[in-house]
Amino acid sequence: xxxxxxxxxxxxxxxxxxxxxxxxxxxxxxxxxxxxxxxxxxxxxxxxxxxxxxxxxxxxxxxxxxxxxxxxxxxxxxxxxxxxxxxxxxxxxxxxxxxxxxxxxxxxxxxxxxxxxxxxxxxxxxxxxxxxxxxxxxxxxxxxxxxxxxxxxxxxxxxxxxxxxxxxxxxxxxxxxxxxxxxxxxxxxxxxxxxxxxxxxxxxxxxxxxxxxxxxxxxxxxxxxxxxxxxxxxxxxxxxxxxxxxxxxxxxxxxxxxxxxxxx
Amino acid sequence: xxxxxxxxxxxxxxxxxxxxxxxxxxxxxxxxxxxxxxxxxxxxxxxxxxxxxxxxxxxxxxxxxxxxxxxxxxxxxxxxxxxxxxxxxxxxxxxxxxxxxxxxxxxxxxxxxxxxxxxxxxxxxxxxxxxxxxxxxxxxxxxxxxxxxxxxxxxxxxxxxxxxxxxxxxxxxxxxxxxxxxxxxxxxxxxxxxxxxxxxxxxxxxxxxxxxxxxxxxxxxxxxxxxxxxxxxxxxxxxxxxxxxxxxxxxxxxxxxxxxxxxxxxxxxxxxxxxxxxxxxxxxxxxxxx
Numbered sequence: 001x002x003x004x005x006x007x008x009x010x011x012x013x014x015x016x017x018x019x020x021x022x023x024x025x026x027x028x029x030x031x032x033x034x035x036x037x038x039x040x041x042x043x044x045x046x047x048x049x050x051x052x053x054x055x056x057x058x059x060x061x062x063x064x065x066x067x068x069x070x071x072x073x074x075x076x077x078x079x080x081x082x083x084x085x086x087x088x089x090x091x092x093x094x095x096x097x098x099x100x101x102x103x104x105x106x107x108x109x110x111x112x113x114x115x116x117x118x119x120x121x122x123x124x125x126x127x128x129x130x131x132x133x134x135x136x137x138x139x140x141x142x143x144x145x146x147x148x149x150x151x152x153x154x155x156x157x158x159x160x161x162x163x164x165x166x167x168x169x170x171x172x173x174x175x176x177x178x179x180x181x182x183x184x185x186x187x188x189x190x191x192x193x194x195x196x197x198x199x200x201x202x203x204x205x206x207x208x209x210x211x212x213x214x215x216x217x218x219x220x221x222x223x224x225x226x227x228x229x230x231x232x233x234x235x236x237x238x239x240x241x242x243x244x245x246x247x248x249x250x251x252x253x254x255x256x257x258x259x260x261x262x263x264x
Numbered sequence: 265x266x267x268x269x270x271x272x273x274x275x276x277x278x279x280x281x282x283x284x285x286x287x288x289x290x291x292x293x294x295x296x297x298x299x300x301x302x303x304x305x306x307x308x309x310x311x312x313x314x315x316x317x318x319x320x321x322x323x324x325x326x327x328x329x330x331x332x333x334x335x336x337x338x339x340x341x342x343x344x345x346x347x348x349x350x351x352x353x354x355x356x357x358x359x360x361x362x363x364x365x366x367x368x369x370x371x372x373x374x375x376x377x378x379x380x381x382x383x384x385x386x387x388x389x390x391x392x393x394x395x396x397x398x399x400x401x402x403x404x405x406x407x408x409x410x411x412x413x414x415x416x417x418x419x420x421x422x423x424x425x426x427x428x429x430x431x432x433x434x435x436x437x438x439x440x441x442x443x444x445x446x447x448x449x450x451x452x453x454x455x456x457x458x459x460x461x462x463x464x465x466x467x468x469x470x471x472x473x474x475x476x477x478x479x480x481x482x483x484x485x486x487x488x489x490x491x492x493x494x495x496x497x498x499x500x501x502x503x504x505x506x507x508x509x510x511x512x513x514x515x516x517x518x519x520x521x522x523x524x525x526x527x528x529x530x531x532x533x534x535x536x537x538x539x540x541x542x543x544x545x546x547x548x549x550x551x552x553x554x
Contacts, residue, residue: 004363008354101350105405107316109367110340261317264350 001111005123009089013127016085020077020131021138027073028142035064035149055203060226066149070139070156071225078135078163079220080199086128086167087191090174093120094257095187101264113257121175121250128167136160155229162223162234169219169242170195172249179257219245265328267292267413267444268313272322275312282308284468285322290444295435297459297476298448305468306448307347310417314344326413340368343411347418347448349402353391357401360390361408368409378404381430396422403431407438414438414445420454432458452543479547486546487525489514490536501528505550517546 045053045063056076061068094117097103106116136156143151174191181187202220204211215221222238266289275282283305290296300306311317313324315335324331326338351360361375379386382400393401399422406414414435420428435445435458449455455462456476463473472479491497491512499507503520512535518525529537542550 001366008352100352101348102352104316104346105351105364108314108339108342108344108346109364110336111367112336259318263311263317 001116001119002122005093005120006126009093009123009127012089013130016081017131017134020081020085021134023077023081024074024135024138025142027077028070028139029145031066031069031142031146031149034069035066035146051207054206061229066143066146066151067155067229070151071159071229074139075159075163075225078132078160079166079223080195082128082131082135082163082167083170083195083199083220084192085131086124086171087174087195088188089127090124090171091178091187091191092184093124094175094178094253095181095184098182098262098264099184103262104264107262114254117179117254117257121253124171124175125168128164128171132160132164132167135163152229152232154232158228158232158234159223159225162228165234165239165242166219166223169222169245172246172253176249176253176256179253179260216241265325266290268296268324268326268446269328270309270313270322270324273309273312273319273324274321275308275317276320281305281468282320283312283465286465286468286470287322288463288470288473290446292444293439293442294460295439295445295447295458297455297462298446298465299450299452299455299462300465301450304465306450306465307417308468309465310344310415310446310448313415314339314342340409341412343406343409343414345399345402345406345414345416345419347421349398351390351398351401353389355390356386357384357388357390357393358386360401361386361404364405365408370409374410375404375408378407378434381434382427394422396424396427399423400427403434407434410441412443414443415448416445417448418450419447420449420451428454456543483519484542484547484550485518485522485525486540486542487516487518488536488538488540489529489532489534492533492535495533499528499532501525506546517542517550 042064056072061071063069063072097106107113139156170191173194174187177190178187181190198218199220201211201214202218202224205214205218205221219242222242223234228234268288268290270286270288273286274284276284286305286309298306298309308317312319313326313331315331318332327341329338331338355363357379361379365375378384382403384397384400384404388397390398390401399419403419406416420431423431432454435447439445447455447459459476461473461475462479464471489499491514493512495512497509497512497514499514499516501518501520501524503518503524505517505519507514507516525539
């Protein structure tokens with residue numbers, strides 16, 4: 001069953017990997033030019049409204065430095081696009097069976113519901129890991145193109161680790177939604193909405209002190225690039241928070257699915 | 265103990281009725297009909313037996329095992345054909361069947377044999393198949409792992425008469441091997457043709473479990489009388505049900521004393537009369553109107 005689920009989702013993994021990898025590569029490949037024109041860029045940045053600079057975390061990271069550039073531009077893509085992918089994948093993977101009424105086929109087989117979920121969750125995990133591996137690999141290749149600039153590999157690895165956790169967080173919430181809903185349309189729109197709303201919340205919390213309470217609500221804040229690059233660690237509180245969210249979502253998914261009446 | 269034992273099985277949905285206190289038992293090796301109109305609770309019963317949905321109260325066992333606790337064990341030896349067959353559209357027939365087979369130990373030969381019998385094109389995409397051809401995939405898939413119990417939910421829908429015949433042949437062959445068959449349907453003639461015993465379900469409640477023979481021989485007779493022209497068509501007798509008049513022909517079901525029927529017929533001027541075994545259809549209507 002793992003094999004089958006793997007195959008079914010392989011195509012979309014490939015497309016996402018190519019798109020994300022391509023974007024990462026393109027972004028990194030323009031860095032040398034970007035760095036050369038740094039003075040002008042700094043000027044340009046200064047002309048931007050301060051709120052916008054804060055929103056993208058550019059106040060704490062230097063765009064002229066490769067690590068900082070990665071933290072602002074590339075990281076935004078891996079976290080946001082990757083989360084969209086993770087949420088969509090997880091939201092569809094269980095609900096699709098009910099949506100297409102194929103669950104009737106699966107449930108008639110000698111397999112428990114717990115095994116069904118485990119297989120599907122494993123596929124999600126593996127796909128997310130592969131997507132991140134691709135993006136890391138492309139980044140490393142991209143750095144070769146800007147050899148003359150220093151990059152803190154430790155920061156990059158930490159950022160990648162943070163991204164993986166972020167993706168798992170969204171995937172687990174979406175997975176939970178997926179077991180609850182009967183229609184993929186509902187599950188994936190909820191999950192996507194969650195990704196965008198929390199992303200937006202993260203920006204808001206950076207801009208305004210009054211909204212800073214939002215930072216606990218948004219997983220994007222948990223993996224904010226600036227503190228990771230500047231302090232070379234992921235805040236343990238946020239790590240624990242993500243692990244708790246993941247565990248609760250997955251356990252609830254199992255409990256709900258076990259008790260669910262599946263009528264097609 | 266039967267292969268399937270259902271005791272006071274009840275499933276209530278939030279708003280509408282599911283099944284209420286259904287109790288029956290299926291013996292090893294029999295073909296057990298399960299009949300009722302759409303919405304009577306046939307599919308609900310089957311889905312509860314397969315643990316797609318959980319019973320509100322009551323219990324049931326298959327092979328002596330609890331349907332909720334031992335669902336996985338039970339499914340190993342159960343073949344299920346749903347009323348509407350839905351499969352993964354992106355797969356070819358052969359892919360689906362191999363996928364299905366991967367859950368059990370199945371020989372390739374069995375797969376080929378079944379597909380050949382049913383004249384199934386294995387290399388077509390499932391989304392390109394007609395309703396009847398999908399059903400055939402469903403049949404192969406249900407029979408593939410040589411289950412000891414077959415649960416068929418309105419299995420003949422979409423099959424042409426020739427294919428239906430082949431399908432019934434297959435079922436009878438399986439029965440000879442000792443397979444028990446649970447056959448749900450709303451088409452009486454096919455139940456009559458195939459089943460040993462039949463349970464009638466109406467509005468979520470089981471009305472009667474009878475052998476087909478008993479059901480049709482339950483003293484119930486189908487009577488047709490053709491009166492002579494201009495006769496008063498009066499026929500009042502205790503035990504007459506479902507009286508219908510069409511022109512000078514009168515049909516009815518009669519379950520009273522035979523002698524009284526004959527006596528009354530004797531006193532009338534009639535052109536023609538026939539007294540015959542009722543069709544299951546008649547019996548069925550009779551149960552439903554009670």
